[in-house]
Each structure stands twice: as C-alpha cells, then as structure tokens.
Amino acid sequence: MPRPSTPRLSPDRIRRTGLEIIDAEGLEALSMRRLAERLDVRAASLYNHVATKEDLLHEIADEVMREVDVSGFAQDWITGLRTWARSYRAALAGHPNLVPFIAYGPARRDAALRAADAVHGGLTSAGWPQRYATMIGASTKYLVVGSAMGSFSHGFPADAALYTNRYPHLSRAHLLHQKAAEIDTASFELALTALIDGLKVQHQQLTAET
Amino acid sequence: MPRPSTPRLSPDRIRRTGLEIIDAEGLEALSMRRLAERLDVRAASLYNHVATKEDLLHEIADEVMREVDVSGFAQDWITGLRTWARSYRAALAGHPNLVPFIAYGPARRDAALRAADAVHGGLTSAGWPQRYATMIGASTKYLVVGSAMGSFSHGFPADAALYTNRYPHLSRAHLLHQKAAEIDTASFELALTALIDGLKVQHQQLTAET
DNA sequence: GGCCGGTAACTAACACCGTTAGTTTTATGG
DNA sequence: CCATAAAACTAACGGTGTTAGTTACCGGCC
Numbered sequence: 001m002p003r004p005s006t007p008r009l010s011p012d013r014i015r016r017t018g019l020e021i022i023d024a025e026g027l028e029a030l031s032m033r034r035l036a037e038r039l040d041v042r043a044a045s046l047y048n049h050v051a052t053k054e055d056l057l058h059e060i061a062d063e064v065m066r067e068v069d070v071s072g073f074a075q076d077w078i079t080g081l082r083t084w085a086r087s088y089r090a091a092l093a094g095h096p097n098l099v100p101f102i103a104y105g106p107a108r109r110d111a112a113l114r115a116a117d118a119v120h121g122g123l124t125s126a127g128w129p130q131r132y133a134t135m136i137g138a139s140t141k142y143l144v145v146g147s148a149m150g151s152f153s154h155g156f157p158a159d160a161a162l163y164t165n166r167y168p169h170l171s172r173a174h175l176l177h178q179k180a181a182e183i184d185t186a187s188f189e190l191a192l193t194a195l196i197d198g199l200k201v202q203h204q205q206l207t208a209e210t
Numbered sequence: 211m212p213r214p215s216t217p218r219l220s221p222d223r224i225r226r227t228g229l230e231i232i233d234a235e236g237l238e239a240l241s242m243r244r245l246a247e248r249l250d251v252r253a254a255s256l257y258n259h260v261a262t263k264e265d266l267l268h269e270i271a272d273e274v275m276r277e278v279d280v281s282g283f284a285q286d287w288i289t290g291l292r293t294w295a296r297s298y299r300a301a302l303a304g305h306p307n308l309v310p311f312i313a314y315g316p317a318r319r320d321a322a323l324r325a326a327d328a329v330h331g332g333l334t335s336a337g338w339p340q341r342y343a344t345m346i347g348a349s350t351k352y353l354v355v356g357s358a359m360g361s362f363s364h365g366f367p368a369d370a371a372l373y374t375n376r377y378p379h380l381s382r383a384h385l386l387h388q389k390a391a392e393i394d395t396a397s398f399e400l401a402l403t404a405l406i407d408g409l410k411v412q413h414q415q416l417t418a419e420t
Numbered sequence: 421g422g423c424c425g426g427t428a429a430c431t432a433a434c435a436c437c438g439t440t441a442g443t444t445t446t447a448t449g450g
Numbered sequence: 451c452c453a454t455a456a457a458a459c460t461a462a463c464g465g466t467g468t469t470a471g472t473t474a475c476c477g478g479c480c
Contacts, residue, residue: 002458003446009457032438041458044439048457053438100314103359108367113377116366121379130382138357138397139404145359146352149313156326157318167323169331172340187348194349194408195401212429212473219428242467251429254468258428263467 008041011049011059019060019095027097058109061102065111067091073122077203078196080122084115085140085192092148103145127207139195147188154180218251221259221269229270229305237307268319271312275321277301283332287413288406290332294325295350295402302358313355337417349405357398 017038021030032053036043050056069087073080092099116137123133160174167173176183227248231240242263246253260266279297283290302309326347333343370384377383386393 002444003456004458005446007457031436033436042460043437044441044460045458047439100310103356104310108372113380116383117377117379124379134386134393135397135400138393139353139401142356142359142398142401143349143352144356146354146356147348149352149355152348152351155322162318162323167327169327169334170323173326176344183344183348187345188352190345190408191349191352191401191405194405198400198404198407212475214429214475217428241465243465252431253466254431254470255429257468 009039009045009049013039014046014049014056015060015063018056019063019098022060022097023095027101057101061098062109062111064091064095064098064102065109065115067094068111068115070115070118070122073118073125077123077126077128078200080119080126081136081140081196081199082192084119085144088115088141088144089148089188092144096148099145099148103149127203129206132202132206136199140192143188143191143195147184147191152184152187219249219255219259223249224256224259224266225270225273228266229273229308232270232307233305237311267308267311271308272319272321274301274305274308274312275319275325277304278321278325280325280328280332283328283335287333287336287338288410290329290336291346291350291406291409292402294329295354298325298351298354299358299398302354306358309355309358313359337413339416342412342416346409350402353398353401353405357394357401 014035018030018035021035021038032046033043036046039046046056050059067087068084068091070080070084072083092102119137119140120133123136124130128136154177156170156173156176158174158177163170163173224245228240228245231245231248242256243253246256249256256266260269277297278294278301280290280294282293302312329347329350330343333346334340338346366380366383366386368384368387373380373383
C-alpha cells in the first residue's frame with residue numbers, strides 16, 4: 001500500500017480540497033483527518049506535502065489573495081485605490097469562511113505583501129507623504145476587512161420575534177438576511193466613496209503647497 | 211469532596227477568569243481544562259454554570275460590548291456616531307484577542323443589539339431614511355471591526371531583511387510595529403472623519419428637500 | 421428535627437483534534 | 451543495479467469539548 005506508483009496527493013490538490021471544505025462547511029470544519037478522508041488518504045500522509053495545518057491555511061489564503069488587483073495604480077491613485085479595494089473585497093467575499101483567518105495575524109504571505117507594496121508605491125508616487133500612504137492603506141483595509149466579515153447584515157438573527165418590544169428601532173432587522181449582500185455592498189461603496197472624497201480634498205491641499 | 215459548603219464557582223468568576231486568560235495568553239489559550247485549573251476545579255464542573263464553551267465566549271463578549279457608549283445620540287447624530295464608533299473601537303482594543311470572536315458570526319448578544327437599536331434610532335430621528343441609517347451603521351462598524359482587527363500595523367513582520375529587494379516600497383515597514391497603535395488610531399480617525407464629512411453633505415441635501 | 425430534592429463538585433470516558441515516529445513499498449538518480 | 455529519497459501507511463501521544471453517572475452538602479418542607 002505505501003508509496004503508490006502514481007502519487008495521490010499534491011500540494012495543489014490539498015489546497016484546493018481544503019478550500020472547498022472551508023467554503024462549503026466553514027473554517028472549523030477543516031481538520032486534517034477530514035481533509036485526508038476527502039482525499040482518500042490517511043491524515044499523516046498530508047504531512048509529506050504540508051508542514052502544518054496553519055501553514056496550509058496560509059498557502060490557501062495566499063492563493064485567494066492573488067486575485068487582488070493593484071494594476072489601477074498605473075492610471076492614478078484614485079482608480080488604483082478603488083480597484084484595489086473592490087477587488088480585495090471581492091476576493092474575500094468569494095470565501096467568507098476564510099476571512100477570519102486572513103484578517104487575523106501577521107500577513108507574512110507573499111501575495112499580501114506584494115499588494116501592500118504596490119499600494120504604498122502607487123500612493124507615494126502620486127505625491128502622498130509616506131505617513132499618509134500608510135494611513136490610507138490602513139483605512140481602506142479596515143473597510144475591506146470589516147465589510148468582508150459580513151458582520152453587519154448577517155449579524156442580525158432572522159427571527160422577527162426577537163426584536164419587537166425589546167429593540168423598537170430594529171423592528172425590520174429580521175429582513176436584513178435576505179438583502180444582506182446588497183446592503184453590505186452598498187454600505188461599503190458609501191464608505192469608500194466618502195473616504196476617497198475626503199482624501200481628494202487633502203490631496204489637493206498637499207500638492208498645492210509645493 | 212463534591213458539593214462544597216461554599217460554592218467555588220460562579221458564572222461571573224468564570225467569565226472574569228476566562229477573559230483574563232484570553233487577554234493574557236490569547237483566544238486559543240482558553241480551554242475548559244485550563245480555565246478549570248485556574249479556578250481550582252475540574253473541567254466538568256464548569257458545565258454546572260455554563261452551557262458550552264461557545265456560550266461562555268458569547269457571555270464574555272457581551273460583557274465587553276457593554277462598555278460601548280451610545281449616549282451621544284441624545285445630542286445629535288454626528289456626536290452620536292462619533293462617540294459610538296470611538297467607544298466601540300476602544301472596547302475592542304481593550305481585549306484584542308477577543309476581537310476575532312466578537313467580529314465573527316451573528317451578534318445575538320444583547321449588548322450588541324441594544325447598541326444597534328440606539329444607533330438606528332438616533333440616525334432615523336435625525337432625519338436619515340431607514341436605508342441610510344442601516345448603511346451608516348454598517349459602514350461605521352466596518353471601520354471599527356476592521357481597525358480593531360489591528361491587522362494592519364501588526365500585520366507586518368518586524369524583521370527588516372524581509373522587505374529589502376523584494377518589496378521596495380515597504381522598506382520602512384519593519385518600523386510599523388513600534389508605532390502600530392498610533393498609526394492604527396490615526397488611520398481610524400482619518401477614515402471616520404472622512405466618512406462623517408461625506409455624510410454631512412448628503413444629510414444637508416436630504417433634509418433640505420423636505 | 422428529619423428527610424429530600426436540587427445543586428455543585430467529582431471521576432471516567434468518548435470522540436475528536438494536530439502532530440510525530442517508525443515502517444513499508446515504490447520510483448528515481450548515479 | 452543498487453542506494454536513496456519519496457509517499458503512503460499504522461500506531462501513538464497529549465490535547466480538546468463534552469456527557470454520564472456518582473457523591474456529598476445545602477435549603478426548604480412536613
């Protein structure tokens with residue numbers, strides 16, 4: 001049985017199947033044993049291809065982050081920022097169950113660092129001082145991560161009885177579940193637009209000085 | 211040994227000790243056995259006071275969320291929004307290790323719902339249409355949660371060698387760790403101000419119509 | 421005052437988890 | 451052709467949340 005003629009496992013297949021489990025059943029549903037079972041293999045065999053479970057998660061996250069688009073900075077910082085933010089959010093929204101992991105802890109993942117590098121470069125070349133570039137990157141990421149957590153609309157339980165009497169202003173909150181995606185997108189766009197508008201003003205002031 | 215004359219445990223003591231462990235050693239360090247050990251008790255005894263570990267975490271989260279201040283809406287929607295956002299963020303920042311749990315999943319916790327109710331009420335009484343009130347609440351929460359994840363500044367590893375050559379625009383990123391708190395607060399304030407400024411304009415347009 | 425039910429602790433166990441050690445077989449490179 | 455490395459295996463360790471069943475003590479009732 002050991003060492004089959006044609007390998008059953010590959011890092012790529014492991015990552016793909018792992019992401020499938022996460023997407024379908026949640027982050028907590030991914031265990032090395034369940035993943036192995038899905039791959040017709042015993043758990044220990046995975047460790048021939050993957051250092052540790054956390055490592056595997058980082059690799060999966062890195063793959064997801066590769067869909068983030070920072071090409072817009074070639075045009076100007078505004079479209080750069082906007083397309084970055086939108087594609088970033090879209091990448092996360094595509095795998096909501098993975099967001100808690102991606103958002104948490106150090107981003108020593110290559111794709112994340114590459115994106116950060118491009119953003120910072122795009123902003124400074126547009127005339128933003130270092131400190132501003134950092135803050136703008138941070139603010140935008142807050143919006144993206146916060147909204148990708150899906151925490152708002154999905155945060156309200158769907159049973160109507162909970163709200164009446166106790167939370168009068170939330171009497172329609174149970175409807176949020178249906179429109180969750182739409183509301184979350186609209187709220188994200190609202191905040192992103194406001195942020196960029198606010199930045200435009202500051203940018204003019206900064207570049208007018210010189 | 212069983213059933214001591216004076217009870218060793220109480221829900222309150224369990225919650226407090228649980229939060230202590232989380233704050234001191236991280237969310238993952240909290241296990242029922244470790245918590246029990248700290249309380250001079252066996253793990254199973256905890257289940258006389260707590261339904262499940264997840265339940266305990268919700269109760270702890272609820273207690274943390276009780277520090278959020280929504281009283282500002284009595285004044286006007288702008289100060290209401292601002293003090294809500296700041297106190298919300300401060301509450302989370304006080305227990306960063308708990309943030310991933312708080313931010314994730316439905317917020318069926320009483321304190322969270324009470325705050326949401328107050329925010330929605332404050333905004334609609336100020337003249338905001340329902341839909342806007344929802345979106346504004348959402349956007350603001352995105353900022354708070356995103357920034358509380360602290361993921362930005364702390365997200366960059368502190369070793370300088372990582373950046374040079376590979377990510378030219380991030381050559382100073384290794385310094386972020388020292389100033390993490392300051393930068394994160396400044397970025398949050400930047401985005402919050404921009405958001406509120408953007409909303410002010412829209413609010414004038416909306417209220418001028420009627 | 422004595423019983424008695426509920427409470428709050430216990431021990432033991434189950435099923436799962438991530439991970440490591442050691443074994444076996446196969447493919448591959450010198 | 452043989453040695454070595456690779457890729458699967460079995461078995462096990464120490465940890466997890468949780469449940470079942472047991473025991474002793476407290477407060478309230480007859």
